[in-house]
Amino acid sequence: MSTGELLSIEPLELKFAFELRKQICCQLQLSNKTDNHVAFKVKTTNPKKYCVRPNTGVVLPRSTCDVVVTMQAQKEAPPDMQCRDKFLLQSVKANDGATAKDITAEMFNKEAGHVVEECKLRVVYVSRPQPPSPVREGSEEGSPPRGSDNGHANAAEFAAAARAFSEGLEAQDKSYEAKALISKLTAEKNTAIQQNNKLRQELELLKRSSSKSGSGVSFMVVVLIGLLGIIMGYIMKKS
Numbered sequence: 001m002s003t004g005e006l007l008s009i010e011p012l013e014l015k016f017a018f019e020l021r022k023q024i025c026c027q028l029q030l031s032n033k034t035d036n037h038v039a040f041k042v043k044t045t046n047p048k049k050y051c052v053r054p055n056t057g058v059v060l061p062r063s064t065c066d067v068v069v070t071m072q073a074q075k076e077a078p079p080d081m082q083c084r085d086k087f088l089l090q091s092v093k094a095n096d097g098a099t100a101k102d103i104t105a106e107m108f109n110k111e112a113g114h115v116v117e118e119c120k121l122r123v124v125y126v127s128r129p130q131p132p133s134p135v136r137e138g139s140e141e142g143s144p145p146r147g148s149d150n151g152h153a154n155a156a157e158f159a160a161a162a163r164a165f166s167e168g169l170e171a172q173d174k175s176y177e178a179k180a181l182i183s184k185l186t187a188e189k190n191t192a193i194q195q196n197n198k199l200r201q202e203l204e205l206l207k208r209s210s211s212k213s214g215s216g217v218s219f220m221v222v223v224l225i226g227l228l229g230i231i232m233g234y235i236m237k238k239s
Helices: 153-211 218-238
Strands: 007-010 013-017 025-033 037-046 050-053 058-059 062-072 087-092 115-125
Touching: 007 087, 007 115, 013 025, 025 037, 025 058, 025 087, 037 050, 037 062, 058 062, 153 218
Parallel strands: 013 115
Antiparallel strands: 007 025, 025 062, 037 058, 037 087, 050 062, 087 115
């Protein structure tokens, strides 16, 4: 803040949040510290780049006045974001009841014997503030989102579910293999039983034939009985 005898000026640096191709505004506040009317005038080293409203005016006794400085949209950013532009704010006592229409260039002429206060203001480019990061619903200030608290638990649950699913697939595969083996053994058993029944029938026929023809077929009967015993033993072993 400038502490001249006539006006207090705040701020002393015109800070613009620089952004390409966009007009940017900065505000000055002039405070009259006297019981007199004070006229002011704002000048700049680059008048084509800035628009000052109002660039001249009168601040009433013990009151304030706001001045808005607008920087025109820029197509290129300056090197290292440094700006050499400057402003000069001049102030001088005015007659009681004076208005902006009464201000003339002669009032600010030091050579004419007028007491003119001057305050130099420099321009500073600042980075545009980043928007705050969104806070997840249900989370409290100063505490991490709920999702991060359960990160490890969710990973463990996923791993356990994957392991259980894999074990289920293995058990299912084993079940299919067991069922296929049982079906195969059952089919072999049924085939052996059918063969056994066929041999029994043939044995009965041979017995009947032997009873009619005598002992000529006794050797064949013994052979068939032996085969029947081997088949029955095989069936019992598979079962």
